[in-house]
Amino acid sequence: xxxxxxxxxxxxxxxxxxxxxxxxxxxxxxxxxCSKRENEVYQASCKERFFSEEENGVPxxxxxxxxxxxxxxxxxxxxxxxxxxWKYGQHxxxxxxxxxxxxxxxxxxxxxxxxxxxIMNLIQNEVEKCDCLSGFFIIMSMAGxxxxxxxxxxxxxxxxxxxxxxxxxQIIWPYGTGEVIVQNYNSILxxxxxxxxxxxxxxxxxxxxxxxxxxxxxxxxxxFSDINQxxxxxxxxVFQPTxxxxxxxxxxxxxxxxxxxxxxxxxxxxxxxxxxIPQMSENSLAYSTFTWAGLLKHLRQMLISNSKMEEGxxxxxxxxxxxxxxxxxxxxxxxxxxxxxxxNLVILRGKDVHSADLGKQKLRAYIHQYTKFGIExxxxxxxxxxxxxxxxxYCNL
Amino acid sequence: xxxxxxxxxxxxxxxxxxxxxxxxxxxxxxxxxxxxxxxxISSFFRNVDTRVVGDGGNISKGKICSLKARxxxxxxxxxxxxxxxxxxxxxxxxxxxxxxxxxxxxxxxxxxxxxxGRLYQEQILEKLRxxxxxxxxxxxxxIIHSMGGxxxxxxxxxxxxxxxxxxPEVYRFVTxxxxxxxxxxxxSPYNSILAMKELNEHADCVLPIDNQSLxxxxxxxxxxxxxxxxxxxxxxxxxxxxxxxxxxxxxxxPFDAMNNIVANLLLNLTSSARFExxxxxxxxxxxxxxxxxxxxxxxxxxxxxLYTLADVNIPTRRLDQMFSDAFSKDHQLIRADPxxxxxxxxxxxxxxxxxxxxxxxxxxxLKPSLQFISWNQEGWKTSLCSVPPVGHSHSLLALANNxxxxxxxxxxxxxxxxxxxxxxxxxxxxxxxGMEESCFMEAVSSLSALIEEYNQLDATRSMPVxxxxxxxxxx
Numbered sequence: 001x002x003x004x005x006x007x008x009x010x011x012x013x014x015x016x017x018x019x020x021x022x023x024x025x026x027x028x029x030x031x032x033x034c035s036k037r038e039n040e041v042y043q044a045s046c047k048e049r050f051f052s053e054e055e056n057g058v059p060x061x062x063x064x065x066x067x068x069x070x071x072x073x074x075x076x077x078x079x080x081x082x083x084x085x086w087k088y089g090q091h092x093x094x095x096x097x098x099x100x101x102x103x104x105x106x107x108x109x110x111x112x113x114x115x116x117x118x119i120m121n122l123i124q125n126e127v128e129k130c131d132c133l134s135g136f137f138i139i140m141s142m143a144g145x146x147x148x149x150x151x152x153x154x155x156x157x158x159x160x161x162x163x164x165x166x167x168x169x170q171i172i173w174p175y176g177t178g179e180v181i182v183q184n185y186n187s188i189l190x191x192x193x194x195x196x197x198x199x200x201x202x203x204x205x206x207x208x209x210x211x212x213x214x215x216x217x218x219x220x221x222x223x224f225s226d227i228n229q230x231x232x233x234x235x236x237x238v239f240q241p242t243x244x245x246x247x248x249x250x251x252x253x254x255x256x257x258x259x260x261x262x263x264x265x266x267x268x269x270x271x272x273x274x275x276x277i278p279q280m281s282e283n284s285l286a287y288s289t290f291t292w293a294g295l296l297k298h299l300r301q302m303l304i305s306n307s308k309m310e311e312g313x314x315x316x317x318x319x320x321x322x323x324x325x326x327x328x329x330x331x332x333x334x335x336x337x338x339x340x341x342x343x344n345l346v347i348l349r350g351k352d353v354h355s356a357d358l359g360k361q362k363l364r365a366y367i368h369q370y371t372k373f374g375i376e377x378x379x380x381x382x383x384x385x386x387x388x389x390x391x392x393x394y395c396n397l
Numbered sequence: 398x399x400x401x402x403x404x405x406x407x408x409x410x411x412x413x414x415x416x417x418x419x420x421x422x423x424x425x426x427x428x429x430x431x432x433x434x435x436x437x438i439s440s441f442f443r444n445v446d447t448r449v450v451g452d453g454g455n456i457s458k459g460k461i462c463s464l465k466a467r468x469x470x471x472x473x474x475x476x477x478x479x480x481x482x483x484x485x486x487x488x489x490x491x492x493x494x495x496x497x498x499x500x501x502x503x504x505x506x507x508x509x510x511x512x513x514g515r516l517y518q519e520q521i522l523e524k525l526r527x528x529x530x531x532x533x534x535x536x537x538x539x540i541i542h543s544m545g546g547x548x549x550x551x552x553x554x555x556x557x558x559x560x561x562x563x564x565p566e567v568y569r570f571v572t573x574x575x576x577x578x579x580x581x582x583x584x585s586p587y588n589s590i591l592a593m594k595e596l597n598e599h600a601d602c603v604l605p606i607d608n609q610s611l612x613x614x615x616x617x618x619x620x621x622x623x624x625x626x627x628x629x630x631x632x633x634x635x636x637x638x639x640x641x642x643x644x645x646x647x648x649x650x651p652f653d654a655m656n657n658i659v660a661n662l663l664l665n666l667t668s669s670a671r672f673e674x675x676x677x678x679x680x681x682x683x684x685x686x687x688x689x690x691x692x693x694x695x696x697x698x699x700x701x702x703l704y705t706l707a708d709v710n711i712p713t714r715r716l717d718q719m720f721s722d723a724f725s726k727d728h729q730l731i732r733a734d735p736x737x738x739x740x741x742x743x744x745x746x747x748x749x750x751x752x753x754x755x756x757x758x759x760x761x762x763l764k765p766s767l768q769f770i771s772w773n774q775e776g777w778k779t780s781l782c783s784v785p786p787v788g789h790s791h792s793l794l795a796l797a798n799n800x801x802x803x804x805x806x807x808x809x810x811x812x813x814x815x816x817x818x819x820x821x822x823x824x825x826x827x828x829x830x831g832m833e834e835s836c837f838m839e840a841v842s843s844l845s846a847l848i849e850e851y852n853q854l855d856a857t858r859s860m861p862v863x864x865x866x867x868x869x870x871x872x
Contacts, residue, residue, distance in 0.1 A: 010677055070398055070436065071673050097534035098399050101681030102778075145682075177760055178775030179676070181686040181742050210757065222754035224675040224781075365689040365772060 001134035002049055003239065004126045005063040006154065009100075009147030010072045011172055012139040013065055014224065017076045018232035019139070020061045023050050024086045026236060046240060051086060052129050059086045062130065064122045065093035066154070068100050068111055068146045092126060094119050100145025104186040105373035107149020108193075120157060127162075134257065135166035137239070138198075142190045143174035143183035152193035159197040166260055169198045170235065173205040182366050189375070192383035195390060200264050201271045202238075204231055268393050398436035399536035401667065401680070402528045403468045404556060407509075407549025409574050410542040411470055411477045412652060417541070417660040418466050418489055420787070424664060427787050428672070434461045437671045441467055442489075443531055465491050467532065469524050471556075473513055473548045474501035494528065496520055502547025506588040507829035509551020517552075521559060529564065536670075537568040537680045539663060540600075544592050545576035545585030554595035561599045568680060570666075571600045572659060575731070575805070577609040584822050586812040587837075593809075594840040597847060601684050602694045604662065605802065606730045611655035617727060618703055661786065662698055662730060665794040668748050669782040676753070678746060678780030686778040687742045687798045692850055696796045699729040702789065716751065716791070720759035723795040724767070731805065738801035739858050740769045744778040749791025751781060771857060803851040810844055817841075 405414030542549030
């Protein structure tokens with residue numbers, strides 16, 4: 001079954017490229033620990049899921065690229081084409097001339113309705129190319145204008161048009177010390193809208209991934225492409241084909257469906273987090289050994305203590321909820337766990353974001369930029385209310 | 398990709414504009430080696446086949462034939478514009494984009510605004526519409542002028558109203574050169590205050606600059622270069638201030654070095670919109686993030702580095718030094734003290750080989766020494782552009798919306814009141830049709846209201862941060 005990826009905004013497109021690259025390199029990696037037949041089956045399954053075939057054998061990613069200004073899409077397309085191993089479809093991108101200006105209202109109320117038809121047509125084309133659609137994977141950031149505003153709009157549209165398919169939104173939580181000044185407003189509005197229309201929200205924080213790069217991977221000067229590669233690695237392991245109960249050579253057919261079934265038991269609790277180990281630089285790989293038991297133990301520790309990395313675990317813990325199925329692949333291990341840690345994240349960051357927002361809102365700072373495009377104060381209030389409810393329900397757990 | 402049109406008004410505006418176009422050409426020449434007309438160049442230039450007579454000559458793709466600046470040059474006396482048209486940049490300007498007169502405005506805002514405004518309104522509209530038609534997607538007007546004179550100040554601000562009515566969707570970024578204390582134009586306080594009212598009401602974003610700061614920067618550079626203290630690490634000619642390697646080979650005119658700094662400011666401001674990078678920042682994002690309330694749109698700018706280092710591989714310490722410099726008073730383009738005032742918002746636009754970790758590290762480092770307003774503690778907007786400016790390996794432009802502009806405005810008001818109380822030189826203004834004493838009073842009260850808004854924000858500094866109650870929801 002196939003997954004159609006929708007990449008929105010600068011962040012979405014940059015990450016999306018790295019994800020497809022990682023998926024492709026992983027499936028065509030020359031060294032492997034399994035037999036040839038296993039590899040071939042795996043490759044076929046991976047390919048079907050994410051790439052469609054073209055005449056001269058170059059796989060095309062099942063993706064739709066959307067951005068309101070051309071620079072990033074052009075860069076992404078050329079990087080993919082340059083690699084020679086896979087590329088994006090020529091007609092799968094949608095682009096305008098002027099960006100959304102970090103304005104959620106502009107992305108949602110202006111760009112959304114204006115370009116709804118064209119974007120949905122593009123998605124329709126991708127969907128028709130699939131034999132069997134498993135669902136949508138939408139990559140976006142929360143701090144900007146296009147990713148957040150247009151992303152919320154598109155997700156809603158997908159809910160209306162493809163109500164039987166599942167949607168998982170990958171959202172990037174911005175740096176705590178600020179990358180965009182109005183990021184709090186944009187994040188609150190995005191989260192509240194996505195909560196109503198998405199099936200699952202996979203959250204990644206820039207801060208956490210940055211720390212992983214710094215501490216575990218020993219990168220001195222971390223660039224956004226380093227951060228995106230780590231993210232791609234984690235995302236790849238979520239979506240790569242996993243064995244089903246029928247034994248080897250049979251891969252699970254419905255990735256999104258299975259994930260949702262196990263991880264989102266109640267529509268109120270949709271937020272998911274990823275813990276991925278091992279994370280280390282390529283150089284240290286030669287000096288480390290892994291055992292399956294060791295990895296699992298580490299993973300449990302990370303979950304219990306609510307940390308994202310193997311190092312620096314803080315041992316003040318509270319009794320956790322029970323774990324859920326582990327999905328493993330040959331040499332990597334990650335666990336997608338719905339638990340109190342995400343709840344903590346929502347509560348803690350929610351608190352910061354809320355207090356920052358309430359302060360700003362009280363003085364109506366920046367609000368004139370949003371009311372220009374039709375988002376009124378009541379919309380802000382609605383968003384606050386919804387998120388407070390979410391936080392409250394998580395608190396009750 | 399969007400386009401921007403530069404409107405240069407008055408002597409000051411045109412001279413700065415001239416440096417800007419020169420620098421822009423150099424920058425694009427350095428980046429665009431193959432001579433293909435791409436989207437980055439199209440943001441400021443048109444590609445024209447000059448063999449075609451009339452307007453049909455626009456070429457949108459392919460090799461560069463002849464570049465024309467997207468500019469409108471306005472001056473009420475001919476000297477400066479004529480010099481530009483006879484200089485090396487004459488081919489860059491379309492002769493149809495000029496509006497000139499002979500007599501000048503006599504350093505009188507009323508003449509510039511009321512007399513010439515009325516006289517040339519139609520022509521101005523026509524030229525602006527023409528330049529807008531040549532654009533695929535016009536995003537922003539950059540207006541360059543001075544506040545102390547007559548044309549730049551009066552006609553320049555008249556333009557703002559015209560632009561707002563005719564092109565309401567297009568941003569208006571104004572680069573204003575404020576008169577310094579020892580300004581030689583006696584009526585500059587009148588002109589500036591009258592112009593401020595227009596800026597308050599019709600501009601989206603104002604970058605105030607004053608000559609004294611620019612002069613200080615030049616002196617500092619000269620000192621550094623000539624003292625030889627830093628040894629071989631500094632190149633003798635700073636490309637920020639000199640036009641080394643440019644079209645103008647003759648000896649530099651006195652204001653050239655200072656104007657080059659402003660030109661650099663404008664180029665760095667638009668760099669992330671024109672060139673690629675890992676974290677882009679468009680012009681509409683500047684307005685969105687740095688202007689929390691519509692009236693408070695005055696941004697203090699500072700530029701680093703000011704001199705070119707010979708060493709291309711800059712170690713981390715130097716990079717951090719760049720960030721610290723951006724927050725020092727020596728690098729600001731207007732005299733103000735942001736470190737001791739309240740920040741409402743701050744933007745850091747980095748160019749060159751700088752990564753997000755360097756940015757994060759420096760923000761963490763500098764934050765404790767800066768005071769941000771209570772509701773915008775993380776009020777940073779960042780952008781990373783991969784293309785460095787000409788002659789440098791990286792650079793940083795910091796734009797701050799800070800209450801430190803308040804003293805500047807208050808001083809201006811002081812000077813105005815000193816003249817106004819004695820009614821000195823007032824008759825020159827009042828004899829112009831349409832000018833009355835009420836115009837002056839309105840202008841002063843507009844400025845006072847602005848100062849009051851800044852005051853109120855400053856007052857929150859001493860108040861304890863109240864914990865706002867969260868919404869309580871029934872679960």
